[in-house]
Amino acid sequence: MYKLLRQLLFLLPPEQAHQLSMFFLRLACSTSPSRRLIRKFFDPGSQQPIQIGGLLFKNRVGLAAGFDKNAIHLRELSCLGFGHVEIGTVTPQPQRGNERPRLFRLPQDKALINRMGFNNDGVVTIARRLKEWREQGQKKSDGQPPLIIGGNIGKNKVTSNEEAWRDYEFCFERLHPWVDYFVVNVSSPNTPGLRALQEKESLKKILTLLQQRNNEKKIQRPLLLKIAPDLSSAQVDDVIALALEIKLDGLVVSNTTIERSGLSTEANRVSRIGAGGLSGAPLREKNTELLRYITERTRGSIPLIASGGIFTAADALEKTKAGATLVQVWTGFIYEGPVIARNIGKAF
Numbered sequence: 279m280y281k282l283l284r285q286l287l288f289l290l291p292p293e294q295a296h297q298l299s300m301f302f303l304r305l306a307c308s309t310s311p312s313r314r315l316i317r318k319f320f321d322p323g324s325q326q327p328i329q330i331g332g333l334l335f336k337n338r339v340g341l342a343a344g345f346d347k348n349a350i351h352l353r354e355l356s357c358l359g360f361g362h363v364e365i366g367t368v369t370p371q372p373q374r375g376n377e378r379p380r381l382f383r384l385p386q387d388k389a390l391i392n393r394m395g396f397n398n399d400g401v402v403t404i405a406r407r408l409k410e411w412r413e414q415g416q417k418k419s420d421g422q423p424p425l426i427i428g429g430n431i432g433k434n435k436v437t438s439n440e441e442a443w444r445d446y447e448f449c450f451e452r453l454h455p456w457v458d459y460f461v462v463n464v465s466s467p468n469t470p471g472l473r474a475l476q477e478k479e480s481l482k483k484i485l486t487l488l489q490q491r492n493n494e495k496k497i498q499r500p501l502l503l504k505i506a507p508d509l510s511s512a513q514v515d516d517v518i519a520l521a522l523e524i525k526l527d528g529l530v531v532s533n534t535t536i537e538r539s540g541l542s543t544e545a546n547r548v549s550r551i552g553a554g555g556l557s558g559a560p561l562r563e564k565n566t567e568l569l570r571y572i573t574e575r576t577r578g579s580i581p582l583i584a585s586g587g588i589f590t591a592a593d594a595l596e597k598t599k600a601g602a603t604l605v606q607v608w609t610g611f612i613y614e615g616p617v618i619a620r621n622i623g624k625a626f
């Protein structure tokens with residue numbers, strides 16, 4: 279059924295297809311009885327809740343950052359069986375992102391290339407939306423355990439790396455009352471220079487500042503870091519050392535890759551698409567190796583959330599065997615459809 283729908287959706291430009299699908303999902307979830315039906319259909323079955331950093335996740339499957347950047351579709355996504363949704367990347371000021379086209383499908387590779395560039399409504403608007411959702415949406419969760427919301431934060435394009443800490447702090451402060459955990463994103467390839475913040479000293483400055491702010495609050499939110507899959511072993515070792523030193527709550531492994539090797543899509547087409555992060559099936563193995571490496575080095579002492587090339591229950595199991603506690607999907611949603619959380623849930 280979804281295969282047919284996918285064929286139709288793939289006739290549209292990717293961003294329009296995304297907007298249209300979310301519009302219809304919203305329509306379908308607009309009444310309480312329809313939501314109950316949809317929840318029932320997409321229910322991934324009873325699973326052991328998972329505890330990480332004091333948070334109780336109703337299952338292991340979440341939606342990765344960038345899918346619901348502006349926290350508009352939380353109710354609908356929770357009806358599809360996801361245990362958590364990571365909103366963002368959120369920046370202090372609203373941003374339009376890069377010029378279109380900026381999202382491309384590579385169906386032969388079950389992959390996407392994107393250079394969205396943190397298009398989002400800005401933290402003030404998004405915080406207001408989350409506040410409303412917390413106040414109204416939670417009550418209408420049809421008796422289900424609450425959806426866990428992650429806040430993925432970044433910097434505006436115009437902010438220099440030297441001043442980046444201000445942007446992360448601003449977003450942290452505004453979102454703190456409304457999200458359950460934070461992810462510091464310094465690993466997107468689509469904001470010029472951002473990935474340089476993955477160097478140890480820059481990271482330490484931003485993360486320790488956020489931890490300090492966190493400790494000043496009545497409630498502390500788990501703080502995680504999202505890393506790129508393209509780091510050298512020395513850089514990964516640095517991240518691990520820092521994470522252990524400052525007792526980070528976890529790592530999200532990983533963002534999209536700038537690599538293009540081993541693709542089936544014609545090389546000319548790939549080079550015509552140009553810059554951007556590659557996601558989906560070509561990322562799977564590299565991502566699993568990175569998870570395994572970190573797990574071995576840390577003896578499993580840092581909680582890991584896997585994000586990279588997860589389409590099926592078998593892919594998700596591969597990630598948990600490599601040391602991940604939770605898994606997130608993005609590109610898999612586009613290729614497998616809205617049943618993805620239910621299908622993956624069967625593995626656990």
Ligand SMILES: Cc1cc2nc3c(=O)[nH]c(=O)nc-3n(C[C@H](O)[C@H](O)[C@H](O)COP(=O)(O)O)c2cc1C
Nearest residue numbers: 342343344366367392533557558585586587608609
């Ligand atoms: C169109 C698109 C937009 C994305 N936007 C973000 C983002 O804003 N912040 C972020 O941390 N990751 C972003 N990502 C990366 C995903 O969260 C995920 O880490 C990556 O795509 C790998 O997972 P996948 O292979 O399941 O897609 C984006 C990915 C895609 C395809």
